[in-house]
Amino acid sequence: MRRLDHPHTRLLALPEGSFGCTHLVRGDRPRVAVSLAVPSEPLLSTVRERLTARGHDVRDGLPDQEGRAVLYPGAAALTGALTVAELLIRSAIDRVAVLGAPGPPAPGTLLVTREHVRPQWRDGELVLTAMQAAGGALVPFEVPEPTPCCADH
Incomplete structure (x- = not known):
């Protein structure tokens, strides 16, 4: 994004x-x-x-x-694939939460941004929700172009 x-x-x-x-x-x-x-x-x-x-x-x-x-500080730098540590250093995002995982991902875990990184405020923190992707990488949970039936969720 x-x-x-x-x-x-x-x-x-x-x-x-x-x-x-x-x-x-x-x-x-x-x-x-x-x-x-x-x-x-x-x-x-x-x-x-x-x-x-x-x-x-x-x-x-x-x-x-x-x-x-x-729109948030560092959003423009979140393109391509980068590690969770790079994502946290380059942007205002405070942490990454992985769906179904008991804890945070390792700092070296690869995140494929799809140029669409939309974190949410939770308890005063800017949190990116991610999900598992092929090869052990992560992708942001929110997809760039949702299907029309899901676009308003």
Whole structure:
């Protein structure tokens, strides 16, 4: 995954060190909300003004504590295959959790990114959920292009 390539990202000119997360909002009006965290208060004011000027509803706070990070420090460096240790050093991701495994993977375990690394916030940590792949490697649990029946999960 490269930086979040969306017209709003270019419009907002978000610098390295920014976080952008998606949140599923359920209820009477199901939708996806976006939360942004930027490195400074002046930049936050600018982002707020630009989004409001484009007609977006801007609110303080988070819709939930489990946001899915699509923009975070180091995301652009997570391409190809790299070890778990490299992933943790290059990015803001705090840890990797492997589905069905009793503990964390070894630091030298290979992770094939598929250029789609979307960790989630869990208990204040940015955690990448991964699953076993061929040859003992890992891949991120979230696939780059989910089938339509599963795209909203």
